[in-house]
Amino acid sequence: MKIKKVVNNNVVCALDEGGCEIFVVGTGVGFKQKPGNEIDSTKIDKIFTNVTDIGSEFIRLAQEIPYEYISIALEVYEEAKKVLPENKKMNKRVSVAIADHLSYAVQRKEQGYEFENTLLWEIKKFYPNEFSIGKKAISLVKEKTGTELSEDEAGFVALHLMNAREAVDKERGSNPPPPEIIKNVLNIVKFTFNIELQENSISYERFITHLKFFVMRAIKKEYYDESDAEIYEKVKEKYPDAYLCAKRVQTYVEAALQTNVTDEELTYLTLHIERVANRSSD
Numbered sequence: 001m002k003i004k005k006v007v008n009n010n011v012v013c014a015l016d017e018g019g020c021e022i023f024v025v026g027t028g029v030g031f032k033q034k035p036g037n038e039i040d041s042t043k044i045d046k047i048f049t050n051v052t053d054i055g056s057e058f059i060r061l062a063q064e065i066p067y068e069y070i071s072i073a074l075e076v077y078e079e080a081k082k083v084l085p086e087n088k089k090m091n092k093r094v095s096v097a098i099a100d101h102l103s104y105a106v107q108r109k110e111q112g113y114e115f116e117n118t119l120l121w122e123i124k125k126f127y128p129n130e131f132s133i134g135k136k137a138i139s140l141v142k143e144k145t146g147t148e149l150s151e152d153e154a155g156f157v158a159l160h161l162m163n164a165r166e167a168v169d170k171e172r173g174s175n176p177p178p179p180e181i182i183k184n185v186l187n188i189v190k191f192t193f194n195i196e197l198q199e200n201s202i203s204y205e206r207f208i209t210h211l212k213f214f215v216m217r218a219i220k221k222e223y224y225d226e227s228d229a230e231i232y233e234k235v236k237e238k239y240p241d242a243y244l245c246a247k248r249v250q251t252y253v254e255a256a257l258q259t260n261v262t263d264e265e266l267t268y269l270t271l272h273i274e275r276v277a278n279r280s281s282d
Contacts, residue, residue, distance in 0.1 A: 065103040073099035094164035118151035130158035192245040242274035
């Protein structure tokens with residue numbers, strides 16, 4: 001393999017034996033190298049092939065963030081390929097997104113800013129494999145940088161994996177959440193509370209994210225164990241209006257998608273509806 005372009009000391013763009021462009025990553029792989037040089041195979045950690053769709057992003061990332069985050073993201077990507085079932089494979093762009101996210105998360109932590117992941121409970125319950133990989137990511141961050149990130153960040157990494165899975169589903173021709181389903185659910189919320197939702201609010205963005213994965217689970221008929229009955233009853237009693245709205249959503253989704261919406265889903269749906277409705281009525 002010959003170097004086509006040195007991105008930095010640890011990343012080079014190269015040509016493989018067939019003349020196809022690849023990215024080669026490894027500590028010192030680009031150090032004191034120049035185009036035309038043969039790559040030292042002992043320094044190679046990872047080779048990215050078929051890089052047309054991520055080339056510019058990868059170069060930008062390699063030039064802007066420390067190498068350890070790229071290394072962590074690549075390790076997380078490999079772990080995800082091993083842990084996730086075949087039907088949950090990811091778009092390779094996820095490694096770029098994870099490296100970028102972790103670098104920014106560490107910067108924020110050092111400056112005293114941490115974000116709450118309000119979808120964390122759901123991620124842990126509905127996407128345990130993705131969450132376990134997210135935990136591995138923050139463990140690697142601590143090991144390589146000394147910075148200890150929270151479980152919220154593990155949840156954000158899991159979200160990146162889930163979004164990458166959705167991208168692969170689209171590439172394979174699988175059905176994404178139909179926009180009309182989400183639109184109709186939003187209309188049910190608006191009608192129930194007689195409000196206009198604040199589309200520029202964080203609570204709205206979180207609600208849309210929840211709905212997207214909620215509808216994906218419904219389409220794929222991914223049923224989970226019932227939630228704690230005590231928690232379900234407490235949520236139902238504390239937020240009766242939001243619960244009534246969630247029941248209307250349940251009726252609509254079950255009829256539209258020929259599926260079941262469990263009490264587990266109803267609990268989380270009620271909480272999100274309560275939050276987004278309250279923010280929109282201020």
